[in-house]
Amino acid sequence: MERKTISLPRLTKLTPTLESTMLKITEEVGELAQAIGKFRGLSGERDKKDEAEVVRAIVTELLDVAQTATSMMFVIEDLYGIDISAEMERHVEKLRRKNYL
Numbered sequence: 056m057e058r059k060t061i062s063l064p065r066l067t068k069l070t071p072t073l074e075s076t077m078l079k080i081t082e083e084v085g086e087l088a089q090a091i092g093k094f095r096g097l098s099g100e101r102d103k104k105d106e107a108e109v110v111r112a113i114v115t116e117l118l119d120v121a122q123t124a125t126s127m128m129f130v131i132e133d134l135y136g137i138d139i140s141a142e143m144e145r146h147v148e149k150l151r152r153k154n155y156l
């Protein structure tokens with residue numbers, strides 16, 4: 056099974072909450088949608104950028120989404136004592152059960 060391992064830091068100069076990270080994730084998902092749609096000229100607006108610029112924007116926003124999701128994982132671990140590593144194994148098992156792997 057091919058895997059992509061992502062290691063992102065806990066943000067030490069912010070105090071994220073479940074609600075603030077949820078809002079931030081939606082904001083970052085919106086920016087990712089903007090990069091994939093608007094900047095590639097798919098929204099009908101005239102704000103099209105060149106391909107290299109679009110790819111860079113997509114990757115930047117995708118990592119913002121991953122960072123925010125990571126921050127939410129730290130919040131959930133702190134609040135509820137959940138072991139995200141164990142949950143990741145359950146997640147992969149779920150993917151197997153659904154026949155995605």
Ligand SMILES: [Mg+2]
Nearest residue numbers: 083086116119
């Ligand atoms: Mg962003």
